[in-house]
Amino acid sequence: MTALLEIRDLHVTVRGQGGEVPAVRGLSFQVDRGQILAVVGESGAGKSLTAQAVLGLLGPSVAMSGSVKFDGRELAGATQAAYRELRGRRLGFVPQDALSVLSPVHPVGEQLALAVRSVQGASRAAAWDVAVRALDRVGIPDASRRARVYPHEYSGGMRQRAVIAMAMVNQPDLIIADEPTTALDPRLQAQILGLLTGLRDESGTAVVLVTHDLAAVAGSADRVLIMYAGREVESGPVDRVLVTPRSPYAVGLLASLKPMPAATTRRLPAIAGAPPRPQSLPPGCAFAPRCPLAVDECRAIEPEPLLYDGRLVACHRAGDVPAAELAELYR
Amino acid sequence: MTGAPLLDVRELTVRYPGRRRRSQPVLAVDRVSFEVRAGETLALVGESGCGKSSTAATVLQLRRPQGGEVRFEGVDLTTLDEPALRGLRPALQPVFQDPYGSLSPRLRIRDAIAEPLRVQGRWDPVTGPARVTELLDLVQLDHSLADRRPHELSGGQCQRVGIARALASEPRLLVLDEPVSALDPSIRAGVMNLLIDLQDELGLGYLFICHDLRLVHQVAHRIAVMQHGRIVESGDTDQIFTSPAAAYTQALLTAVPPLATPADDRPVPRAAPTPSGLPHDLGLRP
Structure with missing residues (x-):
């Protein structure tokens, strides 16, 4: 069975005053029919631009390269007329701002x-x-x-x-929902996400759920793709990535969401620093300056996603740091 | 955390005029009472429209209530006129949700932090600059940021500036209206930890408006749950989370998406394993 949506080596570059800003840097993933994929990342991670690239909604100052195949058909370089045939018919879009x-x-x-x-x-x-x-x-x-x-x-x-x-x-065969619940309070969030999963269950509609809220993903998605600074960090089935994350970034994100065992302190497990700006990315792994496990290799060479323990992880340390040590990172 | 409360709100009532002519006024806050003590965090939780932000605005006297008292260190703020309030405002300061929206895009960071002192007529050109540096240290911002403007800062850095501004006038109570919900997840915890450290260090009272129950569970000492303008339940954080009494509180708690932990042996629905045990739909790259 071919994938409904297949993205290979997607690059999205935004031309701004300060030159070209690489916003998405070599992203590959696919979505099967009837599947819910959550694309999770912080602002500037490139998740919304990825959604726009699939929908053919990138603005004039934004360039993309790579392959975006929908139902076997290449969309990269397609005309707006071709996109109009798809959008609203086979590709549905739910934006953050309903108005x-x-x-x-x-x-x-x-x-x-x-x-x-x-x-x-x-x-x-x-x-x-x-x-x-x-x-x-x-x-x-x-x-x-x-x-x-x-x-x-x-x-x-x-x-x-x-x-x-x-x-x-x-x-449609696929709905792309870009932060569909961000502006809503928790109970409405749960209802809207339930609506999307119900739609999939009844009609087999595949959903790409773009969100910055890892917690929202837990109950609704089948698979999750975590992005950082325009790249994939970790991706795979929700029950693997969210239960035993293998990349230090995902471990840190999840640590801040889990209730602490017997609250001895009110302080939260926190990742140091802040995400890099896309116009000034550090060399090597973009997370290295914030990573408690970073070694010289991390600061020099950008890691590629590789298969570990049933999911893809882009981390030089994924193979040599035991899971137990990872779990203690942000304690 | 003993002695007289820092903030003592009694029977607070806020009504908004109806939107159409002759329509009924909207009762946004309905006889709400709570206390906040020095060094203590009271979280006000509830869904959008429940009246928590109206409560915050009324505590700050940015909006005058239609009834009830807002006693701050024993003084009922609702009885004070604007000039008298101005003398007390430095002591109770807000931190808002939108870190960019609460800073002027034209002011350099050092001027943004100095602004509250200037407005309050407490700016001293000799000691002022040192005070700004001290405030930057307090919110753990690098001194080199002082000459930047807000658009050159990240959301988390802007929110730290917002906190520094609130601290400039040496307040005793901070009204935190969703202070981290607009921030990226990986920096939210850092800003929250800063607020916790400041509270421990300075003995500040916090009225913490928040809809993130996970966060509230971790950082609040006490919780008041609001629905339709009323407080339906309040108590110690652990008590609210372990044995919520009000049906509404129970509903709110179940709306928190479950997050599986390795300790749980819950079966996770869907995502059927493939025969090979490998991810079946993410193309495997060599």
Whole structure:
């Protein structure tokens, strides 16, 4: 079976005032049908640009190279006309800010119905029915009435549901959700993530979930790809990467999320320093200046992702530091 | 942590006028009472719209309440006029969520930190610069950053500047409104640890507004849970987490996504193993 989405050696470069900034540096991953992949990283890690590269939404000052294959078809270098054939039909998009995709001057149901008609060529009445059903399916109460009102009359959580309804209304094969829950409080977050997993379970829609929240991933994704400074750090099944992380960065991120055994101190396990700016990356491994395990090799040579213990890890020390020692790193 | 509370809020009530004409006013904060003692962190948790930020704004008297008292060191702030409040404001300082938004893009960091002192008429040109350096040390920022502007700093560094500004006037209470939720995960813990160290060192009281229950569990001494403008439950952190009484608190706690730990032997659903035991969908690179 070929992968639904296959990315090989993706590079994304942003041209700015200070020259070219390498934002994504040689990223490879794939997503199978019906699978939920979480792409996790901090701001500047390159995760949103990766999502935009897949959707053909990169701006004019952004260059990409590498291969992006969707259902066997190469998208790198495709025309906007080709992307328009895919977006909204086979590729759904859920952005962080719901208001950026909902028009303020049309009722929500009309916007959904328009999306249906433009793709499926259905009649007005039939498209309206599909729109109302989509709103109902994402859990908007009293959907037939709410379809008639404007986005500003929706609460934040309802808007994000409406955007998910918009992304799924034409039954795409893949939904790319860029920080879909970041602006929401924990209970709404859990509901929205539950909605995405439910969609996968019922319709087999694959999901790429871009997020900075590792905790959100635990309950909803099958696989996780952790990015740092434009590169892959660790990736694999959620039950491996989140339970026994092998890269020092992932260990550190997870340490700050786990409750401490018998709180003897209020201090949190913390990673020293801050992420590098993409325009001034350190030589070697980008995490080396913050890494408690870094050796000379780390500061000189960028590590490539290699297979360890059922997941890919880009770390020179992955092979020689025992798991028990890793677990104690941020105690 | 004994003696009279630093902050004693009683029956605080905040109403907003209804959005349409003749519509009912919105009761944002409904007879809320709590205390914060010196050296203590009280976390106010709840979902968006529950009234926690309205409570914070009213404690700071950035918004006047419709009822109740905000006693700070025994003085009811709600009875003071603006000039009288100005004398007390240095003692209770806010730290806001958005580290960039709370700094002027035009001010150099050293001027941003000096600004509160200048505004309060406490700037001394002789000792002032040394005080700025001292504040930079206190929030663990390199002195070389003093001549930079906010856009040259990372989010975590900006938030440390925000904390330095709050500390400039030697406050006794900090109102922390989601101080780390806008920061990247790998620097969140560092900024939080800084706040904890400062509290231990300076004996500050913290009113900590936060929706991250994991964080609250680790750092708060006591918790008050808000829903629809009311405090539905409050108590010591351990007690709230081990035996939440209110149904709403239980619901909030279950919304925290479970994070598997090696100690757990929970079966993790989905992600079926492949025959080879190798990752099956990430192309293996040679």
